[in-house]
Amino acid sequence: MFQQTRTKTITIVLLLAGMALYTGFAGFYGRELIIEAAYLVILAISLDLVAGYGGMISLCHGAIFGIGAYVFAVLTSMYDISPLIALPAAIVAGAIFGLFVGAVTSKTSGIFFIMTTLAFGQMVYVYVFENRALGGDDGLSGVERIDLSWLGLDMGNSMQFAWFSIVLAGLAYVVAAAVLRSGFGRTLVGIRSNEGRMRALGLPVRRYKAVAFAISGALAALAGTIAAQQTMFVSPQMMGWMMSGEALVIVILGGLGTLVGPAVGAVLFVFLQHEVSELTRYWHMIVGIVLILVVVLGNRGAYGQIEHMIMHRRRPVAPAKSSLEAASEQEESHA
Amino acid sequence: MxxxxxxxxxxxxxxxxxxxxxxxxxxxxxxxxxxxxxxxxxxxxxxxxxxxxxxxxxxxxxxxxxxxxxxxxxxxxLARSYQKNNLFNDLTIRDNLALAIATATGAASRMGDTLRDPAIVERIEEVAARVNLRELLDQPVDSVSYGARRQLEVGLALATNxxxxxxxxxxxxxxxxxxxxxxxxxxxxxxxxxxxxxxxxxxxxxxxxxxxxxxxxxxxxxxxxxxxxxxxxxxxxxxxxxxxxx
Structure with missing residues (x-):
């Protein structure tokens, strides 16, 4: 079950505050990295919601991310619609696509679930790639950034846009945590733990899985709108299976099913990518090695490992027995 | 019936x-x-x-x-318990019972925290007392004995009322x-x-x-x-x- 522990609160606050602080020291490039980290934080949180807590390992989150980016881009650049409307529209589009994928895949599990989500994702990718009206493989430029001048903010300023992205990442975390703490979120964990028993208890499991996927889709699309605004450009590359895979790598790197872990993983990933790519062109290989290490060393992820160590400082040794059994055993030993 | x-x-x-x-x-x-x-x-x-x-x-x-x-x-x-334990093994006994109760009462679809709902908390205690699991409520299922799991097996079915x-x-x-x-x-x-x-x-x-x-x-x-x-x-x-x- 998800619990917003003190460790989680401290970590997420420190992480986001650290990112915000860093924008003050970093140059333009550093701020761009922070913006990238911020939307990857949101994407990773959205994926962890279904994968870590719902047991639904999705390989179409890159596509949902792309749907968010493209809906935002098309509305602002082609139809001149205000980003203030395009942003919620993109989120709704992500939720609808998520609901659809979730409903169709809810009957499958394991490898079949993963493959079906991959197929959905690639269908979207190929559609966008081949569609000249959407710019095809050239993508679309002229994407607008949201206008927050009425709040006294200038989104053209990379530092302020970075803050905006960090605030959205924080909001995404709060939303995901609220969902997971609710009756709905607990039920989601129950489905991951034992889907058959949930059904036997009377739960319409497929509906719950579809709704969880819709919520996750909304968040993934939100991440996409930030990416589209950052470069003011969208291309099919941001929605292929590589993107979905990267999101999954981030989640595992940070700690699947910990919510804060994937956020940490996103920042770690961007940091690794940046630092290591300065040393070698083969930075993917280094990420790969780190990933293998994470999996081999207990499969908890960077944050997950730390959380595990904090929570399990004292472990009970003997299996706990109910009073009745203890009585039974006593009786037997007296007999 | x-x-x-x-x-x-x-x-x-x-x-x-x-x-x-x-x-x-x-x-x-x-x-x-x-x-x-x-x-x-x-x-x-x-x-x-x-x-x-x-x-x-x-x-x-x-x-x-x-x-x-x-x-x-x-x-x-219509509720059933199983011959072979069919539980939520990675969750605590309290969470197991809460899932069953929330599903039966409709709290499973609500945004409120199930464990802060006094009616559900009371029902968990009640069912746990029935199947003699009160002192084990906060133990994860995979850490309790076989007998306690058998009790929970019946408890889950009972919890749905x-x-x-x-x-x-x-x-x-x-x-x-x-x-x-x-x-x-x-x-x-x-x-x-x-x-x-x-x-x-x-x-x-x-x-x-x-x-x-x-x-x-x-x-x-x-x-x-x-x-x-x-x-x-x-x-x-x-x-x-x-x-x-x-």
Whole structure:
């Protein structure tokens, strides 16, 4: 079950505050990295919601991310619609696509679930790639950034846009945590733990899985709108299976099913990518090695490992027995 | 309350359920007896909807539920416990019970925190007390003993506040003290609750049952009161391994 522990609160606050602080020291490039980290934080949180807590390992989150980016881009650049409307529209589009994928895949599990989500994702990718009206493989430029001048903010300023992205990442975390703490979120964990028993208890499991996927889709699309605004450009590359895979790598790197872990993983990933790519062109290989290490060393992820160590400082040794059994055993030993 | 008519189920050539009809009145305690492989668990699986019968009908409270899904039947008050523990192993006992209660009460779809709802917290305590798990509430299932898991198995089914409760060998593999406690639990259940139990412990079976149904090779071979069952030479032959004098 998800619990917003003190460790989680401290970590997420420190992480986001650290990112915000860093924008003050970093140059333009550093701020761009922070913006990238911020939307990857949101994407990773959205994926962890279904994968870590719902047991639904999705390989179409890159596509949902792309749907968010493209809906935002098309509305602002082609139809001149205000980003203030395009942003919620993109989120709704992500939720609808998520609901659809979730409903169709809810009957499958394991490898079949993963493959079906991959197929959905690639269908979207190929559609966008081949569609000249959407710019095809050239993508679309002229994407607008949201206008927050009425709040006294200038989104053209990379530092302020970075803050905006960090605030959205924080909001995404709060939303995901609220969902997971609710009756709905607990039920989601129950489905991951034992889907058959949930059904036997009377739960319409497929509906719950579809709704969880819709919520996750909304968040993934939100991440996409930030990416589209950052470069003011969208291309099919941001929605292929590589993107979905990267999101999954981030989640595992940070700690699947910990919510804060994937956020940490996103920042770690961007940091690794940046630092290591300065040393070698083969930075993917280094990420790969780190990933293998994470999996081999207990499969908890960077944050997950730390959380595990904090929570399990004292472990009970003997299996706990109910009073009745203890009585039974006593009786037997007296007999 | 629960009525099945002419249920058939075959896996290929193997007939596991053969023209089974069973009618259980509201509030009745029905014990299902039969040797291993007699089709008792298969019958339960068909009744709750985990298996669909090849033919036959099932009515719950007068309503035909033959085509209904497992969850739809559960929603109408049909609960079961399993012969093999079927729990949420990575969660605590409290969370296990909370899931069952939240599903039954509709709290599963709400945005509020289940464990902060006083009605649910109270119900968790109540069910836990019933199945003697109060002091283990915060233990994860995978850290508690087999016996405690058996208790939880029944607790989960009870927690949904069912109209009809199907229990598949609730006391399998537990000690005498626990069998006695389970006995007490059965007797403390509300009299309007309909209960079907697959049971191997004869003393318990004959003590709690209003009616006994005996299955053999997928067929109902006997139905009667515990007294009649004890006297039946047929039952003695197939179930108790006694000799036939008749």
């Amino acid at each position: 629960l009525e099945a008519r002419n249920l058939h189920k075959a896996f290929g050539q193997v007939r596991v359920t053969n023209d089974v009809s069973i009618a259980v009145e509201k509030g009745e305690r029905r014990v299902v007896l039969g040797p291993n492989g007699a089709g008792k668990t298969t019958l339960f699986n068909i009744l709750v909807g985990e298996l669909s019968p090849t033919s036959g009908t099932i009515r719950l409270g007068g309503e035909d539920v033959t085509g209904h899904s497992v969850e739809a039947r559960a929603k109408r008050g 069912p109209r009809v409760l199907l229990m598949d060998e609730p006391t399998s593999g537990v000690g005498p003290e626990m069998i006695r406690a389970f006995h007490d639990l059965l007797k403390s259940l509300p009299r309007d609750l309909t209960v079907l139990i697959i049971e191997h412990d004869m003393d318990l079976a004959f003590d709690v049952a209003d009616q006994v149904t005996v299955l053999n090779y997928g067929e109902v071979v006997f139905e009667g009161t515990p007294g009649d069952t004890r006297e039946s030479s047929l039952v003695n032959e197939i179930y108790l391994g006694g000799s036939v004098d008749a």
